Amino acid sequence: MTLRPLWQPDPYAASATHLHAFRRDIERRLGRRFADYPALHAWSIAQRADFWSAVWDYCDVVGEKGARVLVEPDGMRSAQWFPDARLNFCRNLLRQRGPHEALVFRGEAGVRRSLSHQQLYKQVAECAAALRAAGVVQGDRVAAYMPNIPETVVIMLACASLGAIFSSASPDFGVAGVLDRFGQIAPKVLFAADGVFYGGKRIPGLDRVAQVAASLPTLTQLVVVPYIEAESPVVAHVQAIPLACSWQHFLAAQAAVTEIDFVPLPFDAPLYILYSSGTTGMPKCIVHGAGGTLLQHLKEHQLHCDVHPGDRMFYYTTCGWMMWNWLVSGLASGATLILYDGAPFAGRDNMLWDYAEAERMTHFGVSAKYLDAAAKLALKPAQTHDLSYLRMLMSTGSPLMAEGFEYVYRDIKRDLCLASISGGTDIVSCFVLGNPLAPVWRGEIQCKGLGMAVAVWNEHGEPVFGEKGELVCTEAFPSMPVMFWNDADGSRYRSAYFSRFPGVWCHGDWCEETAQGGMIIYGRSDATLNPGGVRIGTAEIYRQVERLPEVMESIVIGQDWQHDVRAVLFVRLCEGLVLDDALIARIKQTIRDNASPRHVPDCVVQVADIPRTQSGKLVELAVRAVVHGLPVRNIEALANPDALRYFQDRPELRA
Numbered sequence: 001m002t003l004r005p006l007w008q009p010d011p012y013a014a015s016a017t018h019l020h021a022f023r024r025d026i027e028r029r030l031g032r033r034f035a036d037y038p039a040l041h042a043w044s045i046a047q048r049a050d051f052w053s054a055v056w057d058y059c060d061v062v063g064e065k066g067a068r069v070l071v072e073p074d075g076m077r078s079a080q081w082f083p084d085a086r087l088n089f090c091r092n093l094l095r096q097r098g099p100h101e102a103l104v105f106r107g108e109a110g111v112r113r114s115l116s117h118q119q120l121y122k123q124v125a126e127c128a129a130a131l132r133a134a135g136v137v138q139g140d141r142v143a144a145y146m147p148n149i150p151e152t153v154v155i156m157l158a159c160a161s162l163g164a165i166f167s168s169a170s171p172d173f174g175v176a177g178v179l180d181r182f183g184q185i186a187p188k189v190l191f192a193a194d195g196v197f198y199g200g201k202r203i204p205g206l207d208r209v210a211q212v213a214a215s216l217p218t219l220t221q222l223v224v225v226p227y228i229e230a231e232s233p234v235v236a237h238v239q240a241i242p243l244a245c246s247w248q249h250f251l252a253a254q255a256a257v258t259e260i261d262f263v264p265l266p267f268d269a270p271l272y273i274l275y276s277s278g279t280t281g282m283p284k285c286i287v288h289g290a291g292g293t294l295l296q297h298l299k300e301h302q303l304h305c306d307v308h309p310g311d312r313m314f315y316y317t318t319c320g321w322m323m324w325n326w327l328v329s330g331l332a333s334g335a336t337l338i339l340y341d342g343a344p345f346a347g348r349d350n351m352l353w354d355y356a357e358a359e360r361m362t363h364f365g366v367s368a369k370y371l372d373a374a375a376k377l378a379l380k381p382a383q384t385h386d387l388s389y390l391r392m393l394m395s396t397g398s399p400l401m402a403e404g405f406e407y408v409y410r411d412i413k414r415d416l417c418l419a420s421i422s423g424g425t426d427i428v429s430c431f432v433l434g435n436p437l438a439p440v441w442r443g444e445i446q447c448k449g450l451g452m453a454v455a456v457w458n459e460h461g462e463p464v465f466g467e468k469g470e471l472v473c474t475e476a477f478p479s480m481p482v483m484f485w486n487d488a489d490g491s492r493y494r495s496a497y498f499s500r501f502p503g504v505w506c507h508g509d510w511c512e513e514t515a516q517g518g519m520i521i522y523g524r525s526d527a528t529l530n531p532g533g534v535r536i537g538t539a540e541i542y543r544q545v546e547r548l549p550e551v552m553e554s555i556v557i558g559q560d561w562q563h564d565v566r567a568v569l570f571v572r573l574c575e576g577l578v579l580d581d582a583l584i585a586r587i588k589q590t591i592r593d594n595a596s597p598r599h600v601p602d603c604v605v606q607v608a609d610i611p612r613t614q615s616g617k618l619v620e621l622a623v624r625a626v627v628h629g630l631p632v633r634n635i636e637a638l639a640n641p642d643a644l645r646y647f648q649d650r651p652e653l654r655a
Helices: 018-030 037-046 048-058 089-093 117-133 150-162 175-185 206-214 231-238 247-254 290-304 322-333 351-358 368-376 402-412 491-497 538-545 581-594 620-627 641-647
Strands: 101-107 112-116 141-145 165-169 189-193 195-198 201-204 221-225 244-246 270-275 285-289 312-315 336-341 363-367 392-396 417-420 422-424 429-433 454-457 468-473 505-513 519-524 551-561 564-573 603-606
Touching (some): 018 037, 037 048, 089 322, 117 150, 141 150, 150 165, 150 189, 175 206, 175 285, 189 206, 206 221, 270 290, 290 429, 368 551, 491 505, 581 603
Parallel strands (some): 101 336, 141 165, 141 189, 189 221, 221 244, 312 336
Antiparallel strands (some): 101 112, 195 201, 270 285
């Protein structure tokens, strides 16, 4: 049978892409032709300094590039990018000052707010001046316990203009979860919303905010942003909270400020502190630099996602997930950011598609889990919505199953580039992602990122092709973390990425490179199963199980059993269904027929819910700990920690 791609780029549209223009520009400079994308990618690795310098030029970074691009005295960990450069992240995101929309926001209630580029600049100028007045200087940490609303973008940009380090957590986190994060970084100022709307409910948050603030001894200022209430009630409430003032009061003295004093900073000046999920210990505080974040996001947005000025870019995310940081960088490419805060199916199943149509989104991003859920709900936007402006649909957070690819092209839109992307908080960007010049193949991520020396290695550290192995990156890249916070000797950093294969970044994903040059991610390598000595990625099992209409979602772990390990599959079924012998047999037969006998679990158990992180990722290791009677650390990192109780003391697992 001849394989056919699900989508191929239109030649005329392809010729208008950034990637096409960039390739032609490089070809003119070098006096050579690149036969295809793999040839361009190979050059971007072989000549990394030239490549990243060309990205700086093509994307028109505002700043002084300096003479040197890469200094690498002792391998990946020692790499310094653009050591002579000076730039300001905020200045690059606020280069437009006109009347066109910079931000559009809607919450669950559907009330629309927008800021023009001019209005955004003015608000950032006021906030930056207020931060200066509060004593914030370069290197200070500013924390945001905020929903995905315009004020959060303003706060981040104001911090970046000064050289302060911005760190955010979503209101999904409880007090302990927030303190596990902010408590490690000693913030000077905390911004927090008075509450949120989620799932049709109004959820006050000031009590939690007060508890968080009281537990941060370095705090000199708490600013409460009104969201669920108007400014006046918030002012009354905050009077009882030490160090607190309202958003309006914080900005009041800066109304006359119209310009921003952008501080020129080194390329690797800290910009963000992001956090690992924290489900296996205290969250790691990952520090990302301004230059590396900017350059990597410009490359990904323009070359891989084909974002042009005036495009309208959406990603369903909270401020506790790196996709928020990734989305906000779209301003540097001239995109209008489309923000949403709340539940994705609140009130009506088609809420996000209604939003996509109303705002004429060109780029629409969600988690793979959202697409799975939309397919289970039989949503068919292709029949119900005008998505004529939509050019790219992006998916991440977990592997998108092959059936998810089919769903997109069958029921959402035929003529778009489906970019399944994968990277993570560790690099605040992607290792593998979309390509507007390449076909989309069922179940495959399109390509390795330009400038990213991605490979698949077996357990012996040997490259493999067409086989499963560890995702590694063999050469340095600009968006590697600058450091971990509170890791003076760098030992935690080295242990996190360079302990598996010395000198080579091992990301912890179990994957395979395909004949088409794409990549399939099978899940986290530390959650892989090992029946009979053969490693199996968990996504290989999920893909088969969730084909069955009765199964909403599933999670599989390895249980220690009689001096060996057996695979246990937990399933959440559609409402009202009960797992019986017939359905167990169908589940096992489906896995056997479509994967292999080795993939068939020893036990299948029904549960009422399955735990996930705040960004929607399954937590196999936490479930495995509960099954074995071990403690789960940092339960606050989970979106639904109560779900863990369904895995405790299951009689089915004692026989």
